Amino acid sequence: MGIPTVVGRFSMDINWILDITGDTGAAALVGLTVGVIFGVSSQRSRFCLRAATVEFARGQLGPRMAVWLLCFSTAVFWTQTFALSGLVPLEQARWLSSPGSLSGAILGGLIFGAGMVLARGCSGRLLVLAAGGNLRALLSGLVFAVTAQMSLYGVLAPARSALAGLWVTGPANIELTSFLGLGPYAGVAIGAVLALIALAASWRAGIAWPVLVFGSGVGFSVGAGWLLTATVSSQAFDPVSVESLTFSGPSADTLMFFMTASDTVDFDVGLIPGVFLGAALAALLAREWKLEGFEGAKSMRRYLSGAAMMGFGAMLAGGCAIGAGVTGGSTFAVSAWLALTAMWVGAVLTDYLVDQPKTRARGPAAA
Template identity: 60%
Template sequence: MDIVEIIESIGEGPAAALFGIVTGIIFGVAAQRSNFCLRAATVEFARGKLGQKVAIWFLTFSTAVVWVQGAQMLGLFRGIDSRVMSVPGSWSGAIIGGLMFGAGMVMARGCSGRLLVLASTGNLRSVVSGLIFAVTAQMSLKGILAPYRDTLASLWITGSENVSLLNLLHLPEWAGLALGVATAALALFLAVRNKLSAKVLVFASGVGFAVAVGWVLTWQLAQVAFDPVPVSSVTFSGPSANTLMFFLDRNAVLEFDVGLVPGVVIGAFLSSMLSREFAWQAFDSVPIMRRSMIGAVLMGFGAMLAGGCAIGNGVTGGSVFAATAWLALFCMWVGAMTTDYLLDQRNLSPAAAC
């Protein structure tokens, strides 16, 4: 059954939601089995290590770039049509929002995508933080925080559309795939040096593959749909807010974003049950809970200001070489490493900090 037949059978909105569920399940399974987490990678790097967490992140990132750029060269997808490239980008939002998000994910002990995966495996800490993240994201999108987000985002914008990093650096189109292959080589080197198992290699790569699946499915749907369909993929700032409102607003419509979040929950839950890793967990203390809640607020506002979360900017936006996404990713690393140094490393013994 092709996309046209799916649309004729269930309609455009349900088809988009179905594609979101499929993409989310792939992401949820792969992220749960690989323990993919940008926060863990930044903390490991900040403490002077190029260990397993860094290797896993580079595997995911490079796989996404290779699959997405390869799909583009085969005519299965066009990055220029993506939502992140077709709207104005914000340099100031990427910087300020990226720093806020990076600080928040260290405080909450996980980025928004990681919190969703952990919540699906019985981690009640992540349930609380994830809900606060979603509410704050919605407040930043259309609520009381929206004017502040708009003011900060408008300080420095790219123009009528976002900017391609490849065009900005005057590089040919094939340079994106070449960079992805080079990054993959680095990732494999780190993986071998850190003795990552074949299972982790496959599932870490699967997270990046999920990003490519989302891009291709939504682009293909946009080509045949009667109504405009946003070309998007895996991110958890907008989708978390949209999914929350879908269950609160009877007039909300089905779309890719609404299917993505439940798909991740289903995938991560089933994966944790099959691997016998599902376990109920709660906050250990009030200070930890307070810190996580503050971190979730910083992530919610920061993600909406930066135009995406650690996945949305760091992997999805990065895979189509949106310049603001790369800037936001860099600032997330800076914010996370600085926060880890100020809040956590100072409380470690010299041996533990190494």
């Protein structure tokens, strides 16, 4: 039984869900489901782009790099497989259907990457940590969400719009495999090759198989998001966007949803609670849930300034480390790959300029 047959049966089975929840309610339920998968997988695998970039900046190819590469390759493989099978119309996704801001990707990515190192975690990682009782991550996540909202509609919106408009593709974004003439199977092949490299790096780093399973689960949640929203969109009467994981827009939308008691629900509003629920359950079952606070005023300033930088940078880049770096990257949108590269550059430079001097000053024994 092939993938299209399985999903075809699933498409017929969701009609009763649409009848009960409505179109937007079904989208919110999909967001909740995808969020739970991501939350559990991320908490158990310790998935974190910031940790991976720090390893890279210090000349290591360790477990965090391997887990990140495993997640990314899995997301690319499943997303491209579903698209090749005709199950996910990626051309309808925002990353490919809208013009891409190359200036926003570069500048926003650099700002986000620097903020990610200062906050000691990307926006998705902060949400997972907050679900495990980390109050530093909870407050930083709120600052991230508020700044993202300010960058989208508030006082920071004019600056974001001006920077994003400096260099734009049009009328739609550039899809890299088509632009390079690589053929329809290139995306799946690239995902498979990257997965083999990730497995080799994981073996070299001595990563246990449960971590490999959950690390690939993070990437699979991205593919599942594309597949499930595409399935709901094809069955729904009202417009439902074909989308997947990201944390900049959904964090801002979820914050406003609970602040204004809005009755409008969608994928974004279901996603954030789903991630929090999944990560909290995983932390509780593993007996890793514990309250943690700030270590002092200096630490607090660092975390919150980094969170604010991530909020603005994510909205300028078109997405966060997950939204642009993994979800957008899985579509091969040129602006997403530029944003991901800029995030790595910003994070590596910030670690080299801010954190590594402190480590060298403490000496080898402290390191």
